[in-house]
Amino acid sequence: MIVHTPVLPEELIRFLATESLSSQAGEYMVDCTLGEGGHSAVFLSRFPNLRVTGIDADKEIIKVARERLKEFDGRIEFYRGWAQDFLRGLGAGEAHGLPGIILLDLGVSLYHYRKGDRGFSFRGVETLDMRIDTESGRSAAEILSHYSEADLADMFFFNAEERYSRRIARAIVEARRQAAITDTCALERIVWDAVPAYCRHRRLHPATKVFQALRVEANGELEKLPGLLETAFSALRPGGRLGVITFNSLEDRIVKNFFRARAGGSAAGFRGSSETPIVKEALLLTAKPVTPSREELISNPPSRSAKLRALLKL
Numbered sequence: 078m079i080v081h082t083p084v085l086p087e088e089l090i091r092f093l094a095t096e097s098l099s100s101q102a103g104e105y106m107v108d109c110t111l112g113e114g115g116h117s118a119v120f121l122s123r124f125p126n127l128r129v130t131g132i133d134a135d136k137e138i139i140k141v142a143r144e145r146l147k148e149f150d151g152r153i154e155f156y157r158g159w160a161q162d163f164l165r166g167l168g169a170g171e172a173h174g175l176p177g178i179i180l181l182d183l184g185v186s187l188y189h190y191r192k193g194d195r196g197f198s199f200r201g202v203e204t205l206d207m208r209i210d211t212e213s214g215r216s217a218a219e220i221l222s223h224y225s226e227a228d229l230a231d232m233f234f235f236n237a238e239e240r241y242s243r244r245i246a247r248a249i250v251e252a253r254r255q256a257a258i259t260d261t262c263a264l265e266r267i268v269w270d271a272v273p274a275y276c277r278h279r280r281l282h283p284a285t286k287v288f289q290a291l292r293v294e295a296n297g298e299l300e301k302l303p304g305l306l307e308t309a310f311s312a313l314r315p316g317g318r319l320g321v322i323t324f325n326s327l328e329d330r331i332v333k334n335f336f337r338a339r340a341g342g343s344a345a346g347f348r349g350s351s352e353t354p355i356v357k358e359a360l361l362l363t364a365k366p367v368t369p370s371r372e373e374l375i376s377n378p379p380s381r382s383a384k385l386r387a388l389l390k391l
């Protein structure tokens with residue numbers, strides 16, 4: 078059963094639709110964050126001449142997408158791995174040509190929280206792994222046992238803006254002297270006990286940001302984002318569109334700065350000359366981030382923090 082509902086589907090179509098999308102010749106789209114295939118399904122069913130490459134670094138979720146998207150056989154192909162690796166390998170000689178649409182819907186899917194069984198959620202007792210690609214990188218449990226107190230505190234603060242980062246880091250270091258912290262329940266308890274009592278019964282569970290920070294760290298999400306945006310922008314054909322959906326302000330800031338730098342114009346060649354042509358590489362399609370409508374917030378509450386920014390490559 079599919080658990081994740083794609084966010085901002087109509088807005089994505091509105092901002093990413095190229096002229097070729099509805100034409101006879103069709104369009105080529107790279108869905109860099111396929112998940113269970115929600116956005117790809119929306120685009121493929123709406124545009125009969127669209128071809129898609131769907132990418133996901135998670136070998137389990139891509140199996141779900143393959144099954145779900147069977148009806149589009151011949152118009153979709155799959156790549157299991159990191160989007161940046163696929164995009165870096167794209168060249169002008171590709172069978173499909175270069176993509177006219179690239180989509181990034183960042184982070185993890187509801188599937189990971191509900192069915193991932195890798196410690197993304199603290200609702201049950203799960204092993205603290207949190208890697209999207211379980212064959213590379215450090216698991217959340219390894220991070221908790223190897224990082225110094227100062228590095229843990231920085232990670233909680235810089236990855237998720239956790240206000241009590243230092244108290245929580247201290248509590249983790251004390252707890253791991255007794256026993257390694259390997260499951261979600263143990264970590265949730267440590268955070269609960271570490272934060273001031275008044276934080277314990279708020280809307281946001283006190284462990285939410287700690288879990289977010291660990292997931293971001295285990296997958297290098299913030300660290301890899303500038304490179305991913307750069308690679309996606311280079312892979313796009315001129316006239317193509319890049320859409321990025323983020324779910325927290327730290328990611329959105331990186332996307333906003335990247336988009337502004339591309340659209341703001343940069344001096345090419347002959348620095349200092351008064352005849353220097355100002356070359357704009359892109360046009361911003363969204364002056365401000367696009368957020369879900371009231372209807373979407375009601376029908377799909379997990380969409381509440383989604384923000385879409387879109388760019389046209391000149």
Ligand SMILES: C[S@@+](CC[C@H](N)C(=O)[O-])C[C@H]1O[C@@H](n2cnc3c(N)ncnc32)[C@H](O)[C@@H]1O
Pocket residue numbers: 081082083084109110111112113114115116117132133134135138158159160161182183184185186209305
């Ligand atoms: C928010 S979910 C995508 C949901 C999907 N758009 C849908 O509508 O069903 C993000 C997905 O992208 C994957 N992912 C995140 N960053 C990735 C990257 N850099 N390369 C490949 N896959 C990535 C995650 O494993 C996750 O399945």
